[in-house]
Amino acid sequence: MIPLPIDRYLPDVVAAAKQHRAMVLVAPPGAGKTTRVPPAILAAGLMDREHPNLVMLQPRRVAARASAARIADEQGWTLGGRVGYQVRFEKRIGPDTRLKVFTEGILTRQLLDDPFLEGVGCVILDEFHERSIHTDLCAALLREVKQTVRDDLILIVMSATLEAEPVSRFLGGCPIVRTEGRTFPVEVKHTGYSQAYAWERAADAVMDVVASAKAEPTEPGDILVFLPGVDEIRRCGERLSRFADERNLLVLPLHGSLPPDEQTLALRPSKQRKVILSTNIAETSLTIDGVRTVIDSGLARIAGYDAQRGMDKLELERISLASATQRAGRAGRTAPGVCIRLWSKSEEQAMAAFTTPEIRRVDLCGTALLLHAWGKPDLRNFGWYEPPAEDMLVSAERLLAMIGALDADVDGKITPLGQRIMALPTHPRLARLLIGAAEAGLLEQGAAVAALLAEKDIAWEERGTPRWMRETKTIGPSDLLLRLDLLEQAEKSRFAPHLRDSGIDPVAARQAAKARDDLLRIAERLDRDPRSNTPVSNAASGAAMPKWSALDHDEIIIRLALLAYPDRVCRRRASDPAAAAMVGGTGVRLAAESVVRQHEFFLALDARQDARSQTREAMVKIASGINVEWLEEFFSQSIRRERVLVYDEQRKRVVARGTTSYRDLLLKEDKDAPVDPAAAGPVLAEALRPRARELFEADEKAVAIMDRLNLLRKHMPEQAWPSIDDAGLGDILAEACAGRRSLDEIVGRTSLGAILESQLQYPFDRLLDQHAPESIEVPTGNRIALQYRKAEPPILAVRLQEVFGWFDTPRIAGGRVPVLMHLLGPNYRPVQVTDDLRSFWTTTYFQVRKDLRVRYPKHSWPEDPLTATPVARGGRRRT
Known part of the structure; x- marks a missing residue:
């Protein structure tokens, strides 16, 4: 073997593993830890006879295969003999294999089947720094196994770039072994x-x-x-x-x-x-x-x-x-x-x-289901290496409940359907689809659909829209059905490169076909409900699945997709046929190549957030049109029917809208249902409350009352005058809305001023009339209305002849505010504006008399107005 830097540290690694049964190894890239440490642990004889095997976890399939092959080559072993590997849908392990290289998901499933991890004496988590979801989960599960039933189990965590101290603490303060530099500069x-x-x-x-x-x-x-x-x-x-x-x-x-x-x-x-x-x-x-x-x-x-x-x-x-x-x-x-x-x-x-x-960033649906199957329904109290965000857990458990894997009514208990889903090595969504396909007798097609959704899209894109879309302008019920056709075409052509000319990615199609075959091989173990020819019900909804035999294959496939993606139901927007709203409120947009162009409701099966979208809409490349009735069949508990009262701004009235919703997605709406006045009042009040001041200020009497109160609040502050602010006006308007359905019933049939005045309680109703009266009696006996203004004295507009004999200007607010008198001529136009009537009589009156007696000779213009009799209307000239 070629010497590697790790070689001289192997005794330290073995000693730490032997003494503490757990350790962290930090070795730079190229040190050789992946291929040298596992054989060294095996050779040291650290494991019991009952548990002689060593498992090393790799985050990627290609790394697992290559690592096992490299170990076999260095040690002179046969791949599949003393060393072997197992990855998703592929296995090279024999009866004599003691060193097994797994991808991480393989071990988590093995733990579910065998929580004691029988036969395994050591587990090595390689490349821990990558922190895949399976790495974190394996670390937590293995620690629990070691702490509860297998204290002899050896745990080794390895990485080239790793903060080792947190890992050491997580494993109970185990030792850390660090090696020096890489092989070559x-x-x-x-x-x-x-x-x-x-x-x-x-x-x-x-x-x-x-x-x-x-x-x-x-x-x-x-x-x-x-x-x-x-x-x-x-x-x-x-x-x-x-x-x-x-x-x-x-x-x-x-x-x-x-x-x-x-x-x-x-x-x-x-x-x-x-x-x-x-x-x-x-x-x-x-x-x-x-x-x-x-x-x-x-x-x-x-x-x-x-x-x-x-x-x-x-x-x-x-x-x-x-x-x-x-x-x-x-x-x-x-x-x-x-x-x-x-x-x-x-x-x-x-x-x-x-x-x-x-x-912290990926879908936790599979992880959450695995932990429920492990016997940990309270995910918040699980011993995570690093706990996920709460919204990620909530999202995962919500989806699991929707597809029937968890019982939302029994503290999230895993259901029999959830156990069946857990038995399949794929995402819970796709496992649910496969189970439905098995029940419908379309397992091969279901496996193909699951593979197409799980793997890279087989539709070949070149400079935007695929060629098949540009040439045919296809419109159809589902992009899934189209891709099934493309996959069949690719297989017939043996995945030849020329398929790109037909809009098919041959590499992706080959991978999808392999994934389909692998899924089919595993899913063939699925059984139907032996009690009847009706498939088992979906635990989330309580609704029985349809009798698949009565449906055509294309419809079954689309319905199966709905079983797997119940949270991806969308309703097309009337204003933009390419845009839609999805369950949860997300905006989505159909990609140009989608063939689903006519269905009002569809599934967004491949929805990806596009960071370039200014509207934050998700782009949907694979969609399937659905019938809204299917939601009632599959997810009856998620259907909500309500009669909602809303204020119609155009009609200026409260209308009743009967709505049918799937979760929070509106399905149907009746805009002209009967309206109960008693129920309409609060809705009308809520709609009009923000406009309360505007509505009151449009009522002349209400404006006058508000101005009178404002004047008294300013000049008679010793009284606790009520404040007519926006909130107060809103409350008064809300009372006026009781038993009414429209704005016209508030402002057209009643006076807001009268309503406002009725809200004044004793003694302020009396004090208002006393100190800020609506009108004043003039010497003729007539009552003349006062014109109140914001922040200004009120105006008394009265004909000059009616105030003969009136010595002083009338005052209000306890005598503190003189009214502003607009003295009118016979033509009812002001001839003088004054708040000092006595001064007017002694000074200005004679000039006014001189000017007006010529123009209006039939009217009274006495030389002494203070002793003259007031005249209510024009009469003979008096000298």
């Missing part, structure tokens, strides 16, 4: 900022490296390029195609969607110089012999989940510093190397130290 270079696409920059960097290698005296080695996703890998490969032919380069993709043999092709040595275009699948665990140069785009597509909207997210993000360190380490595994980072040093300062753990 790696020179890190930064290219600086560029606006070009990541795949363009990466391809240009590859060409620069290859061109400069001519001047290098040593073997240049292979090139490993980290790109964020499959699309960037494809585009980068296309850009390099001609250059690679000219330079005899072997350009190979490496990502999780590739078949295992194609992944292995990228890992094994080659006579040609290789350029490996990889996602972050090659970031850890894998040793790719011959790599001397790493080109790092610094980007990754990070899976996430929007708990509020119940949708997955896949966002392009800057990687963490820990990931950058891991990637750079790939260049120094077998010889000195170089890492070219396609960003600047200043950009690096803003990068996060670690990637956010999956427990």
Whole structure:
């Protein structure tokens, strides 16, 4: 074996594991911990005879296969003999296998079947820093097993970039072993900022490296390029195609969607110089012999989940510093190397130290169901390594209740249906779909649908809309049915590359077909309810499933999708046929390539939040039209019928709307149901309350009362006058709305002024009339109305002849406020404005008399107005 840095630390690792039965190992990239530590633990004989096996967990399938193969090669063992692996739908383990490399989900399911973990004496969690949801869950479950029933179990946590102390504390203060540097030095270079696409920059960097290698005296080695996703890998490969032919380069993709043999092709040595275009699948665990140069785009597509909207997210993000360190380490595994980072040093300062753990960002539906099956219904009190956010737990349990896996009425107890869902190694949604498909006798089609929804979309997109959509302008009931046709076409063509011309991704189609076959093989164990030919009911709704035999296959498939995605029901918006509202209030928009263009209600099966959308609408690429009656059949407990009273602004009245809703999504509405006046009053009041002041100020009498009160509040502050503020007016208006249904009944048939006046209680009603009267009696005996104004003295507009003999200006507010007299001529226009009547008689009156007696000779203009008889209307001239 080639000596590796970890070798001299193996005695320390073995000693710590033997003494404490738990430990944390921190070893830099390239140290060899993945392939050397497990055999060393086995060779040390630390495990009991009853539990002789060692399990090492890897976060990725390709890493699990490659790690097991590498161990077999280094130890001279046979893969599937002393060492083997098991990943989803694939297993190479024999009766003599003692060292088993699993992906993490395999062990969690094994724990459900065997909580004592019989036969396993040691579990190693490799690459713990990646903090996948399964890593966190395994760590918590294994700790519980060790603390309760298996104190002999050895737990080892390994990583290259890890904050070891928190892990040590979680495992009871176990020892930490740290090893020194990587095998060979790696020179890190930064290219600086560029606006070009990541795949363009990466391809240009590859060409620069290859061109400069001519001047290098040593073997240049292979090139490993980290790109964020499959699309960037494809585009980068296309850009390099001609250059690679000219330079005899072997350009190979490496990502999780590739078949295992194609992944292995990228890992094994080659006579040609290789350029490996990889996602972050090659970031850890894998040793790719011959790599001397790493080109790092610094980007990754990070899976996430929007708990509020119940949708997955896949966002392009800057990687963490820990990931950058891991990637750079790939260049120094077998010889000195170089890492070219396609960003600047200043950009690096803003990068996060670690990637956010999956427990804080991904869908917890499967995790929550597993813990319920484990016997932990109270997820908040489970011993998490790091607890998830409350909204993520709520979202997960809500969905599980909707699909019938949990009983919402019995403290979230797992149901028999939930146990059946748990038995299938796929997301609970898709497991529910498979169970329904088995009941309907369409298991093969159900497995195909589940695979199409679980794997990468097989519809090939090139420059936007797929070619089949551009050519046919297809309109249909479901994008799922279309993809089933595309998958069948791909299989008939043996997944040939020319399928891209027909709008089919042959690589994704091959993976979907394999996933379908794997699911079918497992799901064939599903049984029907032996009691009748009617499938078992959905525990969440209490409604029996339909008799599938009476339905055609296409309708069954769409109904099965509804069973799995009951939280993705959408109603199209009348104002925009491409937009819709989904359960929960989320806005969604159908992608241009969707064929679902005519259904009012549909399922958003592949809904992704688009960060570029200014409206925060989710883009839906795969939809299925549904009939609203199906919701009543499947989820009757989620159907709510209500009669809602609302204020119709156009009609200015309260109307009754009978509504039928699925959860919070409106299904039907009756806008002209009968209205009970007693029930309408509060609704009318609530609608009109914000406009209370506006309505009162439109009533002349109400305005006068408010002005009178304001005047008295200012000039007679010793009295506790009621304040007529907006809140008070709102309360008064609310009382007036009692038993009424419309605005017209408030302002058209009654006086708001009278209503306002009636609210004044004794003694303020009397004091208001006494100190701010509506009118004043003048010497003729007539009562003349006072005109009250905001913040001004009131006006008494009276004909001059009616106030003969009146010595002084009348006063109000306890004599503190003189009224402003508008003395009118015979034409009822002011001839004088004064608040000092006595002064007017002695000074100005004679000039007024002189001017007016000529114009109005028939009216009385006495020389002494203080002794003259007041005249109510015009008469003979008096001298």
